[in-house]
Amino acid sequence: DGTSDMEQRFRAVAPLLVLTGANQVATAKTRVDASTGATPNYRTFLESELKGMQKSGGNYTCLKAQDPFTYFKQDWYGVKLSYLLNVEVGLKAGTTGIKVIAGDGFSTTLTLDEVSFTNPDELNTLLAWEKGEENKTGGKRQAIDDEEGPFRLVVPQAVVGPHGVGTDNWNRAVRMVRAIEVQPTPPGLPSV
Numbered sequence: 001d002g003t004s005d006m007e008q009r010f011r012a013v014a015p016l017l018v019l020t021g022a023n024q025v026a027t028a029k030t031r032v033d034a035s036t037g038a039t040p041n042y043r044t045f046l047e048s049e050l051k052g053m054q055k056s057g058g059n060y061t062c063l064k065a066q067d068p069f070t071y072f073k074q075d076w077y078g079v080k081l082s083y084l085l086n087v088e089v090g091l092k093a094g095t096t097g098i099k100v101i102a103g104d105g106f107s108t109t110l111t112l113d114e115v116s117f118t119n120p121d122e123l124n125t126l127l128a129w130e131k132g133e134e135n136k137t138g139g140k141r142q143a144i145d146d147e148e149g150p151f152r153l154v155v156p157q158a159v160v161g162p163h164g165v166g167t168d169n170w171n172r173a174v175r176m177v178r179a180i181e182v183q184p185t186p187p188g189l190p191s192v
Helices: 005-009 047-051 081-089
Strands: 016-020 042-046 056-063 071-080 097-102 107-111 126-131 152-154 177-183
Touching: 042 047, 047 126, 056 126, 071 081, 071 152, 081 126, 081 177
Parallel strands: 016 042
Antiparallel strands: 016 177, 056 071, 071 126, 097 107, 097 177, 126 152
8 A cells, every 4th residue: 555664564453653764755644444444543653753843851860670770860852752642643531541662562551640740850751762871961962773763762750869769760661662552442443
């Protein structure tokens, strides 16, 4: 049907926000799902569209949930997940959460409160595409590479600090984000 391999790979029959490469057609698309007739089944955003949205970010503290409980600080920048989902996509009543899905199949699920979360340092949950140097504030920024990107979920610590003080958050930093599933899946549609 003329769609690229990446778009084909992330076709599913649940409502999805699908992120595509920069070499796609220059418009967002809404399609009818062939197997269910559901419309809109998903919305596709180009990298350039996402990177053209208002950028937010700052110096995030990052703490792993398992030994050695690695703790570091790093600048992250991208679009606020709450803006992307509430304004650009328009979440419908009855939405209970969203599932962030990586190209390697890893995923995490966020509640709507976590999507809109702002921590004590006034940092938001981001769909990030730019980062700074570890343990430096205001250092040189660079686009994340293919091992992490093109997008990465960054959830701020609810309680800032290292192990024993801070909230684990880096275990939820899904890299290689490719799609965001809106939950619950509507009746009659299988999940991704």
